Amino acid sequence: MEVTDATFDKDVLDLSETIPVVIDLWAPWCAPCRTLGPMIEKVVDETEGRVALAKVNVDENPAISQAFKVQSIPAVFAIKDRKIVDSFVGALPEQQIRAWVEKLAPIESPADLLAEADDEQxxxxxxxxxxxxxxxxxxxxxxxxxxxDYDAALELISRVPENDELRQLAAKARLLAKDISFSSQDEVEARLNELLSSVRDDDQARKEFLDLLATFDPSDPRVTQFRKALTSRLF
Structure with missing residues (x-):
């Protein structure tokens, strides 16, 4: 679709909340643009609606060009959830364009589709x-x-490298296996403060401390606070 300064918000930003939008900034006098244009149109068409393409004539729509701080064309940007998530400048080979576009909306595998369900089977x-x-x-x-079934949960988690979510689940499983639970994060914080006096010499206290700390959101400032407190007790 052709996009203008007047339609950019609706045609690109609003749409990007649903699917990724590729923005091709070009001009009629630009030879590399004429090479890139048909290739990027073909590749985006191959996604069958998983990715949209917006073409912007920079000569006729200076506001968009200025917003993206375009210094040379063709310039291509990918927008998702109203934010730039990737970009490139110049006419790339079709194979590279295809790989770039496919990263924006990868095709779900059969395993991905099954994993969207919430039932055990x-x-x-x-x-x-x-x-x-x-x-x-x-x-x-x-x-x-x-x-x-905490052992089964921990066995599953052990199959892959831990991320924040899996680390939190593993900590929860270990704590519940020891019948350790709290009704609020404030209670967890109080218990962490209690454990600080024992973490240096008590291995079990140290493990409980780390598992309790893992139940917090990683962005919670208390995580940094308690990690510093733990380090000061250990070293």
């Missing part, structure tokens, strides 16, 4: 297809924790 089926599918592992581990 679908998640097990997803793991049969992709034993290291992190999304399916996280959901299934959470189900196992809810059923009180």
């Amino acid at each position: 679908s998640l097990l089926s997803a793991l049969e297809l992709d034993p290291g599918h992190e999304g399916a592992i996280a959901k299934l581990a959470n189900i196992k924790i809810g059923l009180g």
